[in-house]
Amino acid sequence: MKRWIGFSRFSGLTRFNLVHLKNLVILSMVLSVAAQELNAQTPSKPAERHSYKIDLKVDFDRLTYTGTERVRWVNRGEKPTSVIYFHLYPNLRVGDQQFLTNGAPVDSDEPRIDVLEVRTGLDDTPLFSSLEDQGTTLRVNLREPVAPEGAAEVVIKFKGLVPEIDPDETSLTTHVVKQVSAALRSDRETRRARDINFRCRGVMLLGAAYPVLAVRDGDEWRRKVEPSVGDFIFNESADYEVTVAANPGVEVFTSGTETGPKNEKTGQTFTASALRDFAILAGRGLRSEHTEVQGINVRSIYLAEHERVGKRALVVAANALRVFTTLFGPLPFKTVSIAEAPLVAGLGSCEFSGLNIIASAYFVDFDSPAVRNLPEIIREQRPSVEESLEWAVAHLVAHQWWGAAVGNDPAREPLLDEALSSWSALLYYKSTYGEEKAAAVLNDQVRGVYRLYRTFGGDDMETNRPARDYRNTFQYAAIVSAKGALMFVDLQKTLGEEKVFAALRDYYQANLYEIAQLEDLRIALVAKAPVEQRRAIGRTFTRWLTSKRGDEDIAPPDQELAATLGLPTKQTPQKSGDKNALNALARVGKFFWQQVTRIR
Numbered sequence: 001m002k003r004w005i006g007f008s009r010f011s012g013l014t015r016f017n018l019v020h021l022k023n024l025v026i027l028s029m030v031l032s033v034a035a036q037e038l039n040a041q042t043p044s045k046p047a048e049r050h051s052y053k054i055d056l057k058v059d060f061d062r063l064t065y066t067g068t069e070r071v072r073w074v075n076r077g078e079k080p081t082s083v084i085y086f087h088l089y090p091n092l093r094v095g096d097q098q099f100l101t102n103g104a105p106v107d108s109d110e111p112r113i114d115v116l117e118v119r120t121g122l123d124d125t126p127l128f129s130s131l132e133d134q135g136t137t138l139r140v141n142l143r144e145p146v147a148p149e150g151a152a153e154v155v156i157k158f159k160g161l162v163p164e165i166d167p168d169e170t171s172l173t174t175h176v177v178k179q180v181s182a183a184l185r186s187d188r189e190t191r192r193a194r195d196i197n198f199r200c201r202g203v204m205l206l207g208a209a210y211p212v213l214a215v216r217d218g219d220e221w222r223r224k225v226e227p228s229v230g231d232f233i234f235n236e237s238a239d240y241e242v243t244v245a246a247n248p249g250v251e252v253f254t255s256g257t258e259t260g261p262k263n264e265k266t267g268q269t270f271t272a273s274a275l276r277d278f279a280i281l282a283g284r285g286l287r288s289e290h291t292e293v294q295g296i297n298v299r300s301i302y303l304a305e306h307e308r309v310g311k312r313a314l315v316v317a318a319n320a321l322r323v324f325t326t327l328f329g330p331l332p333f334k335t336v337s338i339a340e341a342p343l344v345a346g347l348g349s350c351e352f353s354g355l356n357i358i359a360s361a362y363f364v365d366f367d368s369p370a371v372r373n374l375p376e377i378i379r380e381q382r383p384s385v386e387e388s389l390e391w392a393v394a395h396l397v398a399h400q401w402w403g404a405a406v407g408n409d410p411a412r413e414p415l416l417d418e419a420l421s422s423w424s425a426l427l428y429y430k431s432t433y434g435e436e437k438a439a440a441v442l443n444d445q446v447r448g449v450y451r452l453y454r455t456f457g458g459d460d461m462e463t464n465r466p467a468r469d470y471r472n473t474f475q476y477a478a479i480v481s482a483k484g485a486l487m488f489v490d491l492q493k494t495l496g497e498e499k500v501f502a503a504l505r506d507y508y509q510a511n512l513y514e515i516a517q518l519e520d521l522r523i524a525l526v527a528k529a530p531v532e533q534r535r536a537i538g539r540t541f542t543r544w545l546t547s548k549r550g551d552e553d554i555a556p557p558d559q560e561l562a563a564t565l566g567l568p569t570k571q572t573p574q575k576s577g578d579k580n581a582l583n584a585l586a587r588v589g590k591f592f593w594q595q596v597t598r599i600r
């Protein structure tokens with residue numbers, strides 16, 4: 001049966017050959033057209049991008065903001081349309097929560113955004129708009145249809161607010177307890193809007209605080225936002241000019257690059273091109289340090305008390321950026337930042353275009369006096385927590401190539417950016433420290449995650465499922481990130497490094513600014529493989545993505561650890577921050593603790 005599955009993929013190869021052939025035909029047509037154009041001295045026009053010009057006023061102390069945005073939308077479809085859609089991500093609610101429309105009392109534990117006015121950018125007359133999908137979609141009716149390749153401008157006024165999150169929800173102990181619970185009870189975890197739109201411990205994150213254009217796939221709008229354990233932000237590339245004004249003394253960092261001096265009244269202007277989102281981080285105690293790597297401003301943003309960790313993160317980010325630029329090609333962004341923010345337990349990190357966030361919980365300076373308050377079992381994990389930070393920084397920097405520059409749908413194919421970013425992190429280790437360290441990290445950060453997951457009774461799964469099919473971060477990390485990354489390790493062996501890197505460079509160039517699919521990656525790999533190896537690529541994809549051979553290919557469950565687990569599973573930690581619950585698990589062993597003190 002398994003062999004048959006192999007065969008079905010295999011017959012799929014013919015299709016790839018056909019696609020490849022088609023690509024060749026297109027390529028030769030393009031080349032001849034290009035040659036004609038060259039003769040005529042007409043430079044080809046790059047595809048036009050959407051653009052946002054946003055003015056935002058943030059009242060840091062009152063947890064509110066108001067803004068006006070002028071959005072230029074370009075119809076890249078084949079049909080005219082007179083309706084455009086925006087996501088209002090802060091209004092996303094999960095489970096039995098409901099978004100309450102105007103007039104109802106505001107739920108102070110959730111962020112929200114209200115649209116005040118929509119006008120045409122042409123002559124400032126009002127446009128009809130309405131909220132759909134429980135307040136998460138804004139539908140705007142244009143006065144006239146926009147023809148393919150035409151554009152429309154709308155001006156939207158909005159206001160929003162963010163919740164204040166209890167610091168206890170964001171401590172390292174709570175993060176670890178949450179991971180232990182996910183491992184022991186396989187709790188379901190779902191990302192919420194408040195995970196990335198909040199204020200906590202004097203830091204405000206506005207991860208997606210403005211109305212943002214929904215993705216238009218051909219002539220079809222992708223309006224539905226489906227909360228899962230994976231990322232829910234899914235946008236097209238756009239150019240940004242954003243001015244942010246905040247209260248005196250509040251430092252503002254964004255996905256963009258500062259342009260011009262700060263104006264006392266209107267604030268600071270930031271610009272950036274080809275971003276998929278525009279995240280804002282603000283706070284009174286934030287510091288930053290930066291360096292330049294291959295024309296990109298690499299920056300680390302951290303709280304004053306975490307300076308040592310922040311400086312370390314900068315070194316890792318700069319190295320990772322250098323390694324990936326050499327391997328895959330240059331990024332289109334001018335600034336790439338790594339920042340800490342007090343993310344809630346369950347979310348170890350999150351990535352935006354040009355700005356990566358790691359939970360402050362993991363920015364631990366183990367030499368500082370504050371660390372004495374941590375449970376001993378966590379303090380003992382110092383090497384693991386520090387190693388994990390390095391891994392997370394490398395993985396997040398890789399997301400600038402996979403996820404930001406080349407987009408993919410995180411709900412449908414989370415594998416694409418997650419697996420590629422984890423695999424890229426392995427390449428960072430190899431290039432920075434050599435083969436031996438890279439092999440140790442592969443065992444520890446990748447194979448180890450899968451092994452622990454299986455030891456705790458998690459089932460092996462297909463790697464290319466939609467994000468909603470994975471229960472929690474524990475499962476997601478083991479299957480999507482770890483097992484997915486191991487497919488690339490396998491391909492490296494079969495095809496040889498040079499061919500895989502060359503294929504990835506082609507994939508990167510071909511899909512830059514676009515939304516890629518797994519199929520695009522497969523085609524890029526097949527194109528670089530000698531004919532006799534093309535079948536092997538199909539088999540490797542099948543083996544790692546659609547079959548359940550993880551125990552053979554990675555590692556079987558750890559029987560010894562499983563045996564020691566009898567007792568602690570009955571004493572499941574109940575409350576966040578319950579140190580006794582952690583101590584009850586103290587005997588479980590080093591391997592366990594190394595794994596659950598990691599950034600996921």
Ligand SMILES: [Zn+2]
Nearest residue numbers: 395399418421
């Ligand atoms: Zn990731």
